[in-house]
Amino acid sequence: MADSNEMTINLVVLGRTQTGKSAAGNSLLGSWDFESRRSPSSVTTGCSLGRSCRISGIIRRNGRELALRVRVLDTPSYPHSGLSKEEVRDTVRSALAHHFGEEGLHLALLVLRADVPLCSDEGDHTIHFIQELLGPTWKDFTAVLLTHADKAEEGGFSEEAYIRSASSTLLSLLSSVQHKYIFLDNQKSIIKEERAIVLRKVLNFIRQNNYQVLLLKHSKE
Numbered sequence: 001m002a003d004s005n006e007m008t009i010n011l012v013v014l015g016r017t018q019t020g021k022s023a024a025g026n027s028l029l030g031s032w033d034f035e036s037r038r039s040p041s042s043v044t045t046g047c048s049l050g051r052s053c054r055i056s057g058i059i060r061r062n063g064r065e066l067a068l069r070v071r072v073l074d075t076p077s078y079p080h081s082g083l084s085k086e087e088v089r090d091t092v093r094s095a096l097a098h099h100f101g102e103e104g105l106h107l108a109l110l111v112l113r114a115d116v117p118l119c120s121d122e123g124d125h126t127i128h129f130i131q132e133l134l135g136p137t138w139k140d141f142t143a144v145l146l147t148h149a150d151k152a153e154e155g156g157f158s159e160e161a162y163i164r165s166a167s168s169t170l171l172s173l174l175s176s177v178q179h180k181y182i183f184l185d186n187q188k189s190i191i192k193e194e195r196a197i198v199l200r201k202v203l204n205f206i207r208q209n210n211y212q213v214l215l216l217k218h219s220k221e
Helices: 021-027 087-101 120-134 149-154 160-165 168-176 192-208
Strands: 006-015 048-051 055-061 063-076 107-113 140-145 182-183
Touching: 006 021, 006 087, 006 120, 006 192, 021 048, 021 063, 021 107, 021 140, 021 192, 048 149, 055 087, 063 087, 087 120, 107 160, 107 192, 120 168, 140 149, 182 192
Parallel strands: 006 063, 006 107, 107 140, 140 182
Antiparallel strands: 048 063, 055 063
């Protein structure tokens, strides 16, 4: 916390190319800090930290309202069209330690497209990558952010119906992270009310983990 009337949460967005990872980061911040566009290759090549303005009306603790500040670390995708796994891993590790090394990380958001099935090999690679980044307690500090929920809705799926019809790989992943998941409607994500809903869910996950943070140090490798 910066002061007794304010709370800062530290988040990192992780995911594959073209999942809407950087756009999700912008939605959380309520700004356009991160470059986000359609491309035949990976757009994000380095890590970048975005900071929100003070946000009111989102969180109350001990009977009083606190102002909220959100810090989001955008990261290169994995797999990446121009970087090796090791390059992505080392870049993200270094940035996590640099930006959140003292205050700690509250939550990692694994960004997946709701309109694209998660297959077994992809799920295994993703989980292994997050384990390498965050360590053995990764499940406590990871939630799944399902982007393009509007596309799934266009296909006739409510959130409940989507989960019932999801692949066994996705259901296993959601079970691993204690069913911490959020649907993000890309058509509404920049709307203030929609952003508030998403942030309240993020804060609820952080609250469920007793406001613990994951302390990250520079790798000695």
